[in-house]
Amino acid sequence: MSFLTDSAVSFLITASALLASPGPATMALAASGAAYGLKRSLMFYSGIMAGLAISISLVASGIFLLIQKIPILAAGLGLISAAYIVLLAWSIARTPPITSTTTVAAPRWNAGFIIGVTNIKAYAVFAALLGGFPLGLPQSWDLAFKIAGCLGICITFDFLWLCSGNHLRRFFIRPRWNRALNISFAMLMISSVAWSLLL
Numbered sequence: 001m002s003f004l005t006d007s008a009v010s011f012l013i014t015a016s017a018l019l020a021s022p023g024p025a026t027m028a029l030a031a032s033g034a035a036y037g038l039k040r041s042l043m044f045y046s047g048i049m050a051g052l053a054i055s056i057s058l059v060a061s062g063i064f065l066l067i068q069k070i071p072i073l074a075a076g077l078g079l080i081s082a083a084y085i086v087l088l089a090w091s092i093a094r095t096p097p098i099t100s101t102t103t104v105a106a107p108r109w110n111a112g113f114i115i116g117v118t119n120i121k122a123y124a125v126f127a128a129l130l131g132g133f134p135l136g137l138p139q140s141w142d143l144a145f146k147i148a149g150c151l152g153i154c155i156t157f158d159f160l161w162l163c164s165g166n167h168l169r170r171f172f173i174r175p176r177w178n179r180a181l182n183i184s185f186a187m188l189m190i191s192s193v194a195w196s197l198l199l
Contacts, residue, residue, distance in 0.1 A: 007133060007134065007135045007136065008135055008145070008149075010133060011129070011133040011135065011146065011149060012149055012153070014129070014133070015129050015146075015149055015150055015153050016153050016157070018125045018128075018129065019122075019125060019150060019153045019154055019157065020153060020157035020160075022188075023121060024081065024082070024085045024115070024119070024121070024189065025048055025052075025085075025115055025116065025119060025122070025158065026157075026158060026161040027161075027185065027188050027189045028044075028048075028085055028088055028089075028107075028115060028189055029041070029044070029045060029048065029158055029161045029162040029165065030161045030162065030164055030165035030168075030185060031088075031089070031092045031165060031182070031185035031186065031188070031189055032044050032045075032088075032092070032106065032107055032162065032165065033161075033162040033163065033164065033165025033166035033167075033168075033169065034092075034165035034166065034168050034169045034181055034182065034185055035092045035095040035106075035165075035169075035182050035185070036095070036106035036107075037106075037166055037169060038162060038163060038166040040106040041106055041107070041162055041165075041166070043106070043107075043108055043109040043112070044106060044107040044108065044109065044111060044112040045112060045158065045159065045162050046109060046112065047108070047109035047110060047111060047112025047113040047114075047115075047116065048112040048113070048115055048116040048158065049112075049116065049151075049154065049155055049158065050109075050112075050113050050116065050117075051112065051113040051114065051115060051116020051117035051118070051119070052116045052117075052119070052122055052151070052154050053116075053151060054116070054117045055116065055117055055119065055122050055123055055126060056122075056126045056130075056147055056150055056151065057147075058123070059123055059126040059127050059130055060126075060130060060143055060147060064123050064126075064127055077118040077120055078118070078120040080114065080118045081114070081115055081118035081119050081120065084111060084114050084115050084118075085115060085189055085190075086189075086190055088107055088111065088115075088189065089185075089186035089187075089189040089190050090186065091107070092182050092185060092186050092189070093182055093183045093186035093187075094182075095182050126150060129146060129150060130143065130146050130147070130150075133146070165185070168181060169181070
């Protein structure tokens, strides 16, 4: 393989490892899929994708560097994201079993957008990926490839996380098991938030 191909493959593998790994947003998607189902979670998923698109645009434009220079702003964004995810975890933990006739509103687009656009971990990962891995391309093409690669990975793997939660839902038809699944996902979401805040 050529240097360009080697660099591109290396970039995509690293980006996949960083962006597809478990985190607050991916856990939120899996939990939403388990609690509300695939179709009812698509707006939440699209909101997260829109938020991530904004965050990678801010990193590419250099605005993220300004955010890093204002610690209180960076901390504020992290706390907003954490608060939304904890609130969502509480909602999912309290979701009635699948067999219940009670209709519970699934997370909306704006909740996903706020999680995506305030995810400080995502900003840091995007900054590392866009700033490293020289591909030997003109700067504009290099940046375009990296942005497209990162967004493609987010779109693909986050959807797979959503589908995995939805798939687990089928095995927890009994109300007690369904409640245990929802509570387990809620605890994983809160744990992932705590872990990301400690990093």
